[in-house]
Amino acid sequence: MISGIRAALLAALLSWSGAAVADDWGLDELGQALADAPDGRIAFREERSIAFLAAPIIVTGYVARQDGRIEKHVVAPKRESVILDGSHMEVESEEGWQSYDIDDHPALRGLATALQAGLTGRFEPAEDLFDIDVTGDRAAWAVTLSPKPGPVAEAIKAIALTGTAARIDTIEIREADGDRSLMTLRHGSE
Amino acid sequence: MKSLAAAWTATLAAMTLLAVLVAGRAEIVTDLSFFLPEGRDVESRALAAGYDRPGTLLMVRLSGGADDRDTARISDRVTADLRAESAVALVRNGRPHIEAALQNFILDNRYLLGPSIEPDHFSAPALESAIAGELAGLAGTSGWAMRDLFPRDPVGRYRAVIASRAHSDGPERRHGVWMDDGGRALLLIYLTAASGDVAAQAEAMADFNRVIEAARADWPDIAAELSGPGIFALRASEKIRGDMTRLTAIAVGAVALLLLALYRSIALLLLAGVPVTLGLMTGMLATQGIFGSVHGVAITFGAVLAGVAVDYPIHLFGHRRMGERAAEAARRIARPMAVGAATTFVGLLALTQSSFPGLAQIGVMSATGVATALIVSRWWLPRLMSGAGPVGAGRGASAFWAVLQNSPRGRRAVAALGLLIFVALALSAALRPGPVWETDLTRISLADTDEKILDQELRKALRLPDVRRALIVEGADAQDVLTKWPEVLDRLDAAVSAGRLGGYPPLTGLLPARAEQEMRQDAMPDAAVLQEALDRAVVSLPLDVAVLAPYVADVRRQKQAEPILPEDLAAGPLGILYPAPWLTDDGAAAMIPLVPPIDLTSEDLPSGDGAARLVDLAQIAQEIVGGYRREALTLLLIGLALGGAVLAWGARRRFWRVALPPVAAVALTAAILLTAGVALNLFHLLALLLVASIGVDYALFFPDYSKSDQDGTLGFRSVTACCATTTVVFAVLATSSIPVLGAIGTTVAIGAVLSFVLTLCLAGGARSQ
Numbered sequence: 013m014i015s016g017i018r019a020a021l022l023a024a025l026l027s028w029s030g031a032a033v034a035d036d037w038g039l040d041e042l043g044q045a046l047a048d049a050p051d052g053r054i055a056f057r058e059e060r061s062i063a064f065l066a067a068p069i070i071v072t073g074y075v076a077r078q079d080g081r082i083e084k085h086v087v088a089p090k091r092e093s094v095i096l097d098g099s100h101m102e103v104e105s106e107e108g109w110q111s112y113d114i115d116d117h118p119a120l121r122g123l124a125t126a127l128q129a130g131l132t133g134r135f136e137p138a139e140d141l142f143d144i145d146v147t148g149d150r151a152a153w154a155v156t157l158s159p160k161p162g163p164v165a166e167a168i169k170a171i172a173l174t175g176t177a178a179r180i181d182t183i184e185i186r187e188a189d190g191d192r193s194l195m196t197l198r199h200g201s202e
Numbered sequence: 203m204k205s206l207a208a209a210w211t212a213t214l215a216a217m218t219l220l221a222v223l224v225a226g227r228a229e230i231v232t233d234l235s236f237f238l239p240e241g242r243d244v245e246s247r248a249l250a251a252g253y254d255r256p257g258t259l260l261m262v263r264l265s266g267g268a269d270d271r272d273t274a275r276i277s278d279r280v281t282a283d284l285r286a287e288s289a290v291a292l293v294r295n296g297r298p299h300i301e302a303a304l305q306n307f308i309l310d311n312r313y314l315l316g317p318s319i320e321p322d323h324f325s326a327p328a329l330e331s332a333i334a335g336e337l338a339g340l341a342g343t344s345g346w347a348m349r350d351l352f353p354r355d356p357v358g359r360y361r362a363v364i365a366s367r368a369h370s371d372g373p374e375r376r377h378g379v380w381m382d383d384g385g386r387a388l389l390l391i392y393l394t395a396a397s398g399d400v401a402a403q404a405e406a407m408a409d410f411n412r413v414i415e416a417a418r419a420d421w422p423d424i425a426a427e428l429s430g431p432g433i434f435a436l437r438a439s440e441k442i443r444g445d446m447t448r449l450t451a452i453a454v455g456a457v458a459l460l461l462l463a464l465y466r467s468i469a470l471l472l473l474a475g476v477p478v479t480l481g482l483m484t485g486m487l488a489t490q491g492i493f494g495s496v497h498g499v500a501i502t503f504g505a506v507l508a509g510v511a512v513d514y515p516i517h518l519f520g521h522r523r524m525g526e527r528a529a530e531a532a533r534r535i536a537r538p539m540a541v542g543a544a545t546t547f548v549g550l551l552a553l554t555q556s557s558f559p560g561l562a563q564i565g566v567m568s569a570t571g572v573a574t575a576l577i578v579s580r581w582w583l584p585r586l587m588s589g590a591g592p593v594g595a596g597r598g599a600s601a602f603w604a605v606l607q608n609s610p611r612g613r614r615a616v617a618a619l620g621l622l623i624f625v626a627l628a629l630s631a632a633l634r635p636g637p638v639w640e641t642d643l644t645r646i647s648l649a650d651t652d653e654k655i656l657d658q659e660l661r662k663a664l665r666l667p668d669v670r671r672a673l674i675v676e677g678a679d680a681q682d683v684l685t686k687w688p689e690v691l692d693r694l695d696a697a698v699s700a701g702r703l704g705g706y707p708p709l710t711g712l713l714p715a716r717a718e719q720e721m722r723q724d725a726m727p728d729a730a731v732l733q734e735a736l737d738r739a740v741v742s743l744p745l746d747v748a749v750l751a752p753y754v755a756d757v758r759r760q761k762q763a764e765p766i767l768p769e770d771l772a773a774g775p776l777g778i779l780y781p782a783p784w785l786t787d788d789g790a791a792a793m794i795p796l797v798p799p800i801d802l803t804s805e806d807l808p809s810g811d812g813a814a815r816l817v818d819l820a821q822i823a824q825e826i827v828g829g830y831r832r833e834a835l836t837l838l839l840i841g842l843a844l845g846g847a848v849l850a851w852g853a854r855r856r857f858w859r860v861a862l863p864p865v866a867a868v869a870l871t872a873a874i875l876l877t878a879g880v881a882l883n884l885f886h887l888l889a890l891l892l893v894a895s896i897g898v899d900y901a902l903f904f905p906d907y908s909k910s911d912q913d914g915t916l917g918f919r920s921v922t923a924c925c926a927t928t929t930v931v932f933a934v935l936a937t938s939s940i941p942v943l944g945a946i947g948t949t950v951a952i953g954a955v956l957s958f959v960l961t962l963c964l965a966g967g968a969r970s971q
Contacts, residue, residue: 060341064353067744071341089338100297100378107361110298111378 037150045178052077058195075197142171150177209585213476220483228486229495231400244791245822247784248674257291257778258403258432260391260410261660263382266424270385274377276421277387283413284391289406291778292392296372296380300364303775308712309351309360313726313760314719315712316363323357324727324757329739332357337743354752363712367691369698369705369797372665382663390664392778397431400439407436429657437653442498445938450505453934457512457927464923465519473586474515477578481511485571489563500563502935502943503888507568510546510896513924514539514579517903518587520920528584536580538902541852543576545845546895552841553888558830561837564888614963627873667707667795670820675813680768680783680790684715690794690807690814697806704797709779712771719765726761729754831884838891849898863964864897867957874952880945889946893953896928900961925958 053076059068073086086092092105101112138144141164142157155173159165169186183195264280267273281295292301308315322328333356340349351360373380373388380388391410395402407428414426461471485504489496517539522531550572553565661669675690677683691711697703714722727735732754733747740747772782783792796802800816807814846861853860868890875886903921932954935947 062340062349064746064749065337065744066746069337069341069744086341089341092341102378107365111296111375112298 037146037148037153039144039146039155041150042146042153042155042178055198056195057198058193061192063190152176206586209582213582213586217476217479217483220480220487224483224486224490228490230501231495231497244674244676244786244788245817245826247786247791248672248793248817248819248822258393258395258397258406258430259666260393260406260428260430260432261657261664261666262389262391262410263427263660263663264387264389264424265385266421267385267387270376270381272421273381273385273387274379276417276424277379277389279417279420280413280426281389283416284389284410287406287409287413289393289395289402289409290391291394292390294372294380294390295387296375297378301775307775308363309355310756311760311763311766312355312359312363313722313757314763314766315714316359317366318714318718319722319725321725324725324732324735326735326738329357329735330741330743333739333745334743337745353749354756356750356753367695367711368708369695373663380664388660388664390666393432394778395432397435400436403432403436406432427656427660429653429660434653434657439498441939442502445940445943446498446502446505449502449934449938449943453505453931456930456934460927460930461516461923464926470515470519473583474512474519476586477515477575477583478511480578481507481571481573481575484574485567488570489567492566493559493563496567497560497563499560499940499942500567503564503946504567504571507571507892510892510899510928511572511575512927513896513899514543514575515583516923516927517920518579518583520923521916523916528587532580532584535903537852539576539580541849542895542899542902543572544848544852545898546572547576548844548848549838549841549891549895552837552844553834553891556830556833556837558833558884561830561834561884561888623870627870627877662798665704665797667797668800670818671800672796672817672819673706673794673807673814674791674817675783675794676786676789676791676815677783677813678789680785680792681715681717683783683790683792684713684768685717686808686813687711687792688714693806693808694794697802702799702801702803702806704799706794706796707779707781709776710781710794712776712780713766713768716765716767723761723763723765726757728761729758732757827884831887834884834887838887841891842894845894845898853902859964860898860901863901863957863960864894866960866964867897867953868894870956870960871949871953875949880948883941883945885942885945886949889949890953892946892950893957896950896954897957897961900925900957904961921958921961925954928954 053074055074056072058071060071061068069089071086072088073084076083076085082096084094086094090106092103095102095104101114103110103112138157140160141162142159145156145158147154147156153175157171157173159168159170165188167188169188172182172184172186173180174182179199180197182197185193187193262280264276265273267276277295278297281293281297284290284293292304293299313319320328336352336356336358339358340352372390373382375381376385382388393402393406395406397403410426410428414424418424458471461474462468465471482501482504486496486501489500517535518528518532521535522528547569550565550569554562554569556562556565660666673690673694675683675686677686688711691706694703694706698705726732736747736750736754740750768780768782771777771780781792781794783790802816807816849861850857871893872882872886872890875882880886900921903917903924929951932947932949932951935943936951938944938947
């Protein structure tokens with residue numbers, strides 16, 4: 013599975029900082045921060061470890077939120093634009109245009125649900141698919157999404173996000189088959 | 203009395219036996235095969251292509267969403283549900299999707315199928331560059347879809363096969379699915395069944411309706427419009443079936459009422475049914491025996507002919523004198539009855555020689571039926587009739603006859619008037635602007651205008667190939683056709699790039715010729731050689747070469763595999779999409795469907811030996827039907843000549859008096875039809891044969907020929923009854939929604955009345971003898 017996309021979606025979901033938040037730091041506060049985030053773009057560097065490869069693949073580019081849509085633009089090694097629109101993922105690359113129905117792919121469906129919930133600042137729909145655990149405090153927080161038993165769990169072992177205040181720093185996706193993706197976001201460097 | 207009961211028992215037993223045979227043996231088909239040519243020549247097969255092959259195309263237009271996005275959701279839902287139906291082979295709604303069976307087949311044979319392979323494809327540098335490209339691709343979303351394939355296909359050969367010569371991308375997409383300008387979702391469905399398999403079509407339609415109904419739970423306003431060859435076949439079958447049942451019931455009911463009114467005897471009514479029923483059943487069995495199945499149209503025609511065969515019992519009743527034994531009456535009228543039946547029989551016999559299977563079926567069915575009805579009426583029916591006296595109905599007809607009887611001048615006046623009308627009609631027919639022969643096949647087809655318009659709209663919206671124009675590639679055999687294929691497709695590709703062609707279906711060029719496949723197999727390296735090249739290729743790549751073991755195994759397997767033949771492909775999961783070559787009288791040919799616009803010039807086709815040519819299927823169909831018509835005309839003329847010979851032998855010196863009314867009736871009927879603006883088709887000709895047969899019958903049975911009584915009242919009455927029943931049956935048939943039956947009905951109804959009137963006028967004068 014291309015963890016890059018999922019990571020990007022989550023990055024987009026979680027990476028826009030909100031205004032001041034309450035001293036208490038929890039899922040509600042994080043959600044509020046994300047809901048209030050302005051549109052924008054953030055550069056990323058992603059390391060994808062695939063079992064049969066001796067070294068990880070490095071992917072770079074930026075993610076953006078535009079009018080409620082989530083976009084991921086890969087710049088290297090191959091240009092590609094991914095747009096999440098409703099329940100479909102549209103991909104434009106050198107090989108042409110493609111559209112995937114995320115309902116056909118449980119892993120993507122879980123990720124998209126989480127993404128859409130996060131965009132509105134509401135985690136309730138994502139809670140149907142994941143157990144969500146928030147640890148740490150406002151200065152250094154971590155969210156772990158563990159899929160509930162079902163098709164999503166067959167593809168994804170866990171998704172881990174870390175951040176500082178309303179800023180997300182890393183997104184790690186561990187897949188059920190052992191493959192792994194770590195995306196590091198570099199705010200303000202784009 | 204005892205023998206009567208025994209005769210009835212024997213009759214019922216025979217009818218039961220025949221009914222059981224018919225029910226058990228006869229396979230009644232109501233599809234469009236009736237109209238299809240049987241030949242193995244290129245054109246006939248091009249026309250029939252797809253009819254008996256799996257993969258009926260179904261075009262669907264869906265609406266009912268709140269907005270485009272919502273309609274896209276409907277499209278996805280319906281598509282997903284349809285994919286779960288076993289009657290459905292493939293569903294396309296615009297999203298990338300490939301069925302697992304298709305994907306596996308192409309994947310397993312990716313080096314034998316698809317575009318040619320570069321000579322250095324398996325060299326270490328080429329492998330290194332290809333694998334590096336694929337690794338970079340794994341970072342992308344298509345990589346996400348392809349990642350599992352990487353160990354088997356690290357060089358992306360599968361995608362190269364899929365992408366090769368892929369032109370037509372279908373309609374515009376909105377929210378990822380195909381939609382027309384009006385925001386209606388478009389779907390393409392390929393059914394597992396052939397379009398000619400009507401039962402399977404009906405099941406598939408039921409499946410489709412169930413899927414739509416289920417989706418209505420979430421979108422109550424869903425509207426689904428469907429079209430496609432299978433739908434047309436199904437609707438045609440339903441129409442034929444419906445007309446068969448409805449018209450037969452109405453005609454039988456009307457004749458029964460008429461006979462009841464004339465003879466006021468239920469016993470006679472039942473008697474009249476015996477030869478007709480037996481004739482119909484033997485006709486069906488004979489047709490089944492010769493053709494392997496009986497077509498609904500032939501049955502309906504046979505049932506219609508029963509309306510003529512019912513004349514025999516009517517004559518038998520009508521000519522029976524007071525107190526006479528039925529057998530005596532039968533003996534007395536045996537000659538005119540036999541001459542009439544023999545005339546009809548030989549006329550129909552000529553039709554059995556037709557190369558048009560439908561016409562030949564009608565010939566066998568009807569000739570057998572007429573012969574049976576005659577034999578039964580002559581030798582068996584009298585045994586079933588009790589000693590009761592003749593019937594005393596038809597007083598009005600008798601009075602009418604008496605008037606004409608005593609007024610030869612009146613008859614001559616009517617005849618002269620008839621002649622005048624005929625000349626006028628013939629002149630106006632000759633001068634009328636329209637064509638004499640029906641050449642527009644679509645007017646013979648069963649689909650109505652709205653259905654045809656919808657079909658055209660959907661084809662256009664889905665950017666499907668043109669239904670008329672296609673490219674035919676011919677060769678000495680199937681392999682020869684495949685060998686010519688790449689050059690043809692190269693030129694078409696150039697035409698597509700230049701905008702002179704919209705495209706052609708994907709996978710058309712998937713299968714190379716056997717020789718090309720064998721060449722590729724020779725070029726594929728042995729496992730050891732490939733392994734060595736891979737070892738060198740991955741040196742600079744972050745890849746353990748052991749991961750690629752499945753690739754080495756795959757290449758080795760394909761190197762040793764039997765080359766794929768067109769029939770293998772046609773029988774496999776790709777058969778539905780692959781336009782396999784077919785065998786012809788002189789070799790093999792294949793048809794490449796073309797997507798409009800089609801502005802090909804002669805330069806777009808390979809030069810020399812006419813290997814590829816653009817054909818117009820509608821024109822081919824017209825030519826085939828025109829050929830049938832010419833053949834039918836010849837056969838009918840032969841039939842008429844044979845009938846005339848039989849008549850000359852049977853009627854001797856009265857030949858002209860007997861032959862003139864039917865000939866005049868046929869000419870006049872044709873003149874009336876043409877004057878009314880009807881372009882004649884094959885079935886009008888067939889009907890005119892019936893008119894001739896009916897006319898002969900009337901002329902033979904007119905009082906001057908039969909000698910049942912002194913003043914001819916009995917003969918006149920029975921002919922009147924015959925004419926009434928025939929006219930009623932064919933007038934009912936004229937209301938048929940099936941153009942074929944409607945044509946026959948109109949023609950014979952007019953012809954029967956004309957035959958009666960003309961016989962009255964022309965043949966009646968001999969009473970003076």
